[in-house]
Amino acid sequence: DSAPFALLGLGDMGTALARAWLAAGRTPTVWNRTPVRAEPLAAAGAVIAETAAAAVAGSDLVVVCLLDDASVREVLADVDLAGKDLVDLTTGTPGEARARAAWAEERGARFLDGGIMAVPPMIGVEGSGAHILYSGSRELFDERRATLAVPAGTVYVGEDPGFAALHDVALLSAMTGMFAGVAHAFALVRDEDVALKDFAPMLAGWLTAMAGYADGVADHLDSGDYTRGVTSNLAMMVRGNATLLRTAEEQRVSPELLTPFMDLMKRRLDDGHPDEGTTGVVDLLAR
Numbered sequence: 620d621s622a623p624f625a626l627l628g629l630g631d632m633g634t635a636l637a638r639a640w641l642a643a644g645r646t647p648t649v650w651n652r653t654p655v656r657a658e659p660l661a662a663a664g665a666v667i668a669e670t671a672a673a674a675v676a677g678s679d680l681v682v683v684c685l686l687d688d689a690s691v692r693e694v695l696a697d698v699d700l701a702g703k704d705l706v707d708l709t710t711g712t713p714g715e716a717r718a719r720a721a722w723a724e725e726r727g728a729r730f731l732d733g734g735i736m737a738v739p740p741m742i743g744v745e746g747s748g749a750h751i752l753y754s755g756s757r758e759l760f761d762e763r764r765a766t767l768a769v770p771a772g773t774v775y776v777g778e779d780p781g782f783a784a785l786h787d788v789a790l791l792s793a794m795t796g797m798f799a800g801v802a803h804a805f806a807l808v809r810d811e812d813v814a815l816k817d818f819a820p821m822l823a824g825w826l827t828a829m830a831g832y833a834d835g836v837a838d839h840l841d842s843g844d845y846t847r848g849v850t851s852n853l854a855m856m857v858r859g860n861a862t863l864l865r866t867a868e869e870q871r872v873s874p875e876l877l878t879p880f881m882d883l884m885k886r887r888l889d890d891g892h893p894d895e896g897t898t899g900v901v902d903l904l905a906r
């Protein structure tokens with residue numbers, strides 16, 4: 620796919636995307652609200668457009684990577700998108716992506732939303748694990764995949780344009796919980812005579828060993844049997860939580876990151892589910 624394409628938005632992520640395409644011998648037409656950010660890319664061979672409309676006019680494929688959905692709306696407000704392929708790599712909610720897809724369709728464009736699972740230094744680096752989740756027009760994805768695959772791996776998650784954002788945010792939400800756990804763990808050990816550089820790989824190894832937990836939760840939710848294959852049951856884990864809390868107290872560490880999840884575990888136990896794992900917490904979260 621050597622069709623001309625545009626990239627709107629040259630922040631940290633947009634710039635990393637542009638550099639990956641340039642390194643692969645592809646020349647995007649780039650535009651940024653603050654023109655000075657485009658200058659280093661011009662030196663590297665990118666074509667600079669004066670306006671977003673001009674960048675889009677000369678391109679079949681338009682990739683946007685802006686701050687948020689409001690900036691996408693603003694930048695594309697008066698741009699003619701008829702017959703274009705619009706790929707929106709701006710992070711947003713599933714609802715925003717669905718509304719943006721309907722909006723693009725009304726303007727005669729095919730639409731694909733993308734959720735970038737990487738930080739800028741991983742973009743365009745073979746073996747970095749960087750990938751982008753895509754949802755929306757399957758045709759667009761298939762036809763433009765060669766171009767889209769240059770900066771990062773491509774994973775198509777469905778025709779529903781909200782699905783890339785849904786998957787993206789689900790993964791980021793789980794990561795947030797993991798970061799909370801890591802913060803609590805370091806708070807426990809850091810004032811002791813513990814070599815943090817030795818503790819870190821021990822912690823990373825433990826988290827990796829526990830990652831299969833996700834498969835168990837999926838199996839429970841799919842089967843409706845939340846006790847299947849449970850090796851540590853809820854009754855035992857809730858008792859164990861008391862040790863975690865007493866240790867936090869001994870170490871003078873606030874338990875505030877742990878207690879919301881522990882409270883839900885206790886509630887599920889009190890509802891009469893001692894033989895489950897923690898999957899029942901998923902039910903308690905549903906509003």
Ligand code: NDP
Nearest residue numbers: 628629630631632633652653685686690709710735737738
């Ligand atoms: P930056 O803050 O570095 O860049 C933001 C970009 O949006 C700039 O090009 C800025 O232009 C532009 N912008 C903001 N508001 C407007 C507006 N109203 N009109 C026109 N342009 C506007 O962010 P990133 O590049 O890091 O992120 C871009 C997207 O990528 C975000 O949605 C982010 O969530 C996502 N992403 C970023 C990751 C990261 O680690 N950086 C990881 C995964 C996803 P100007 O230069 O003029 O200010």
